[in-house]
Amino acid sequence: MFGSVFGRNNQSIRLVVGLNQIDKMLPNGWDERLNMPDERAEREIQRRSNDIINRLARYADISASNIEYYSALKRYRLLPLLSKIIRNAYAGFKLDHVQPADPFELADPEVREFAEEQRREREKKRGTREPSAKDRMFDEMKKILSEDELNLILDKFRQERQLPPKVAIFGKAGVGKTTTINSLFNARWKTSHTVVGTTQAQMKEFELSTGGTLNVLDLPGYGRSVSEDREYEKIYQKMIPSCDLVFLIVQANTRDFADDQEMILKVSEWLKDSPQPQR
Amino acid sequence: MEDLTILFFGKTGVGKSSTLNKLFGLNWAVDDSVVCTKEPQFCYLDQLHWDNLNLPYKQVQVVDMPGIGESISDDENYMTFYEEWMPKTHSLVWVTQADTRAYKRDEIFLLKLSSLFSHSLFLTVALNKIDYLGVDDGEEGFNAETGRPSEDQLRRVNDKIDDIYGIFKGAIGEKLVFEKNQIVPYTSIYGWGMQDLKEKILLRG
Numbered sequence: 208m209f210g211s212v213f214g215r216n217n218q219s220i221r222l223v224v225g226l227n228q229i230d231k232m233l234p235n236g237w238d239e240r241l242n243m244p245d246e247r248a249e250r251e252i253q254r255r256s257n258d259i260i261n262r263l264a265r266y267a268d269i270s271a272s273n274i275e276y277y278s279a280l281k282r283y284r285l286l287p288l289l290s291k292i293i294r295n296a297y298a299g300f301k302l303d304h305v306q307p308a309d310p311f312e313l314a315d316p317e318v319r320e321f322a323e324e325q326r327r328e329r330e331k332k333r334g335t336r337e338p339s340a341k342d343r344m345f346d347e348m349k350k351i352l353s354e355d356e357l358n359l360i361l362d363k364f365r366q367e368r369q370l371p372p373k374v375a376i377f378g379k380a381g382v383g384k385t386t387t388i389n390s391l392f393n394a395r396w397k398t399s400h401t402v403v404g405t406t407q408a409q410m411k412e413f414e415l416s417t418g419g420t421l422n423v424l425d426l427p428g429y430g431r432s433v434s435e436d437r438e439y440e441k442i443y444q445k446m447i448p449s450c451d452l453v454f455l456i457v458q459a460n461t462r463d464f465a466d467d468q469e470m471i472l473k474v475s476e477w478l479k480d481s482p483q484p485q486r
Numbered sequence: 487m488e489d490l491t492i493l494f495f496g497k498t499g500v501g502k503s504s505t506l507n508k509l510f511g512l513n514w515a516v517d518d519s520v521v522c523t524k525e526p527q528f529c530y531l532d533q534l535h536w537d538n539l540n541l542p543y544k545q546v547q548v549v550d551m552p553g554i555g556e557s558i559s560d561d562e563n564y565m566t567f568y569e570e571w572m573p574k575t576h577s578l579v580w581v582t583q584a585d586t587r588a589y590k591r592d593e594i595f596l597l598k599l600s601s602l603f604s605h606s607l608f609l610t611v612a613l614n615k616i617d618y619l620g621v622d623d624g625e626e627g628f629n630a631e632t633g634r635p636s637e638d639q640l641r642r643v644n645d646k647i648d649d650i651y652g653i654f655k656g657a658i659g660e661k662l663v664f665e666k667n668q669i670v671p672y673t674s675i676y677g678w679g680m681q682d683l684k685e686k687i688l689l690r691g
Contacts, residue, residue, distance in 0.1 A: 380587035381620075430588035432653045433597075462499040463555040465591055 220478050221452050223292050224263060224471060226256055226276035226459035227383050230283060242281060242314035252276070256459060263457070263464065267471040276459055279387040282310035289391065292374075296452035297484050300341065301372045304417045308390040371412070371420040373484070375447055378456030379466055380428030387456055388413075392421060408442050424450060430466040440473070447474060448481040490543045491574050492687055496581035497591055498553030501614045505581055505674040506550055509684050510535050514550065526551050526567050536688055546688070549575070555591045565598075572602040577687050578609045584646055584671060585618035589653045596657040603661040608690035610668055611650065612683055616643065617673040633676040643671050 229252050230237050236248025244252055256276035264270055275291045277284040285307035293299040311322040348357060376384055388394065394413035407427040415421055424446055427439050447453055453474055457467045496502050503514045510531050528549040536546055549571055554561050572578075582592050617628040619639045626636035635643070647669045658664050670686050672679025 381585075428587065430590045432590050432593055436590060462553075463497055463591060465555050465558065466588065 219295060220269060220273065220475055221295060221297055221450065221484075222269060222273055222455065222471075222474055222478055223288075223295050223452065224269070224274045224455045224457055224467075225288055225387070226259060226274070227279055227378075227387060227456050229256060229276050229459045230278040230281045231460040237281070240315040241318055242310050243283060259457075259459060259464070263468065263471060266468045267475055269471065269475055279383050279390045282308050282313060282390050285310070285391055292452060292454060296372065296374070298367050298372070298451060301368065301419075301451075302421075304419070305391075305415060305421075306393055306417050308393045370486075371422045373422040373424060373449065373451050375424040375426055375450040375453045376456065377426035377443070377453075378428060379430040379458065382428070382456045382458045384425065384428070384456060387454075388423060388425075392423075393417075394421060407439075408446055429470055443474070444477055447477050448485040451484050453478065488543065489545045489547060490541070490576050490688070491547045491549065492577040492579060493549045493551065493571055493575040494579045494581060495551040495568075496553060496612075497555045497583075497595070500553070500581050500583045501674050502553060502581045503550060505612060505614060505672075505680075506548065508674050508677065509680060509687075510548060512548075524552050526571060539685065539688055541688060554595050561595075568599060568602060572599070573604075575607060577690050578607050579612050579687055580609065581612045581614055582650070583615040583618075584613050584643075585615045585620065587649075589650060593653050593657045596654060600657065600659050600661060603658070605661065605663075607662055609658070609662050609664055610670060610683070610686050611654065612687075613646070613650065613669055613671040614674055616671045616679060617676055619643065619646065628673075628676075630676070634678055635673075647671070 230244070232252055232255060233244075233248050236244050236251070238245045243249070253276075260271055260274045260276070263274060272291065273295060275284065275288040277288045279285075289302070289305060289307055293302050296302060311319045314322070348360070352360070376388060378384060388411075392413060393416045409425040411423045411425055413421045413423060426443060426446065427435075429436050429439055455467075455471060455474060457464065494502055494506060506512050507514055512529065514527060526549050528547060531546040531548055536543075551567060551571070552560070552564050554564060580592070580596065582589070616635055616639065617630075619628075619635065619642055621627055621636070621638045621642070625638035628635055628639060647666055650669055651664075651666050655664060668686070670679060670683045672683050674680070
């Protein structure tokens, strides 16, 4: 029961695939002043990304709700990516206050100022805050549950809140893992890494700019060579079932997805075998 | 030897066709979103592309194989092309790219082809996209004005070659001679390194 409270439904799988580096998909398509693709490029990026998404989804039996395209370097589409991460993560509510790095910081100063003004306007207009989805859910629950039952659930939530969210991040060697962590979580180092066992998997603890900690399991990249992959697969299989979410990064500006397809297939099998994080 | 046959092969998207176009003034279709080469393409080179090298051949033929790695079933079909062309080949060119650290697919395919290798073959590993070779923050990238890699990039090229050599050597095995100097870095966009590549391929050494 609590599993379904934290993880929505039993079919969902704790995996998000991110197509990174879409800014490199087209030559000359990026408007540096606005720090976003021009209209023509945006359409083309969307078309090509959807092609890749369909190919990956078809192969590994995941759906488009598990895949999002973005650019970590340009901080493009980080919010849609984050919302997919929250929706697919176990106890994803623990990530709902994460704020990705601002793309307008990289735009022309004029553009940046304009965007900030727009944002202030919007916040002024909003005034009284609407009740969040979470509050509404509790209101509904109060109607149907006894006080004891409700307290039990609230206790579970409190206990869960004590545990920092744990996200595994990996992908083919050189896909931009570090850039992704930095821009998506807008986080800075809290402690230096601790080496887990004798492997190259590293548990990194981040302090989020919006408060709270986030545990990122930094896994070695695959696809380097046959022998390295054989070793790494053992690490993945051991570590992945313990995570609230697996975030697998794929390079969008390539046509060679064979390694990624194989890995997505394996990860989804491992996650299906442990529908809740093994803690 | 009357004729020289050069076979180009490599993963999809590494810039095989654009390399061929630039090296030998060909005009083969290039598109970075779709696979252009589904079957081997071949042609005889215009003599002006090898005249000044004093080669003892009457003709030089270039073959462009379909890129591998797009789909596993395509790769299986392509094996028949290799079985047909490999015995006729003298100079074998594996095209790969510098802007990645992932060479497992290259390794797997070379391993698969190694049964078709013979001692008389000369292998060149054409290491494309040197212009995209990554540098750390604060270091200098490719100089588009001079069309040359930066000092920081050049320093990394040797590490890159060592890395690739380590991974490929095992896959290629003992049937072919394979030394580090058979890995030639270049960029097909800016042309840097392409003269070396051309000479290596045509002179077979």
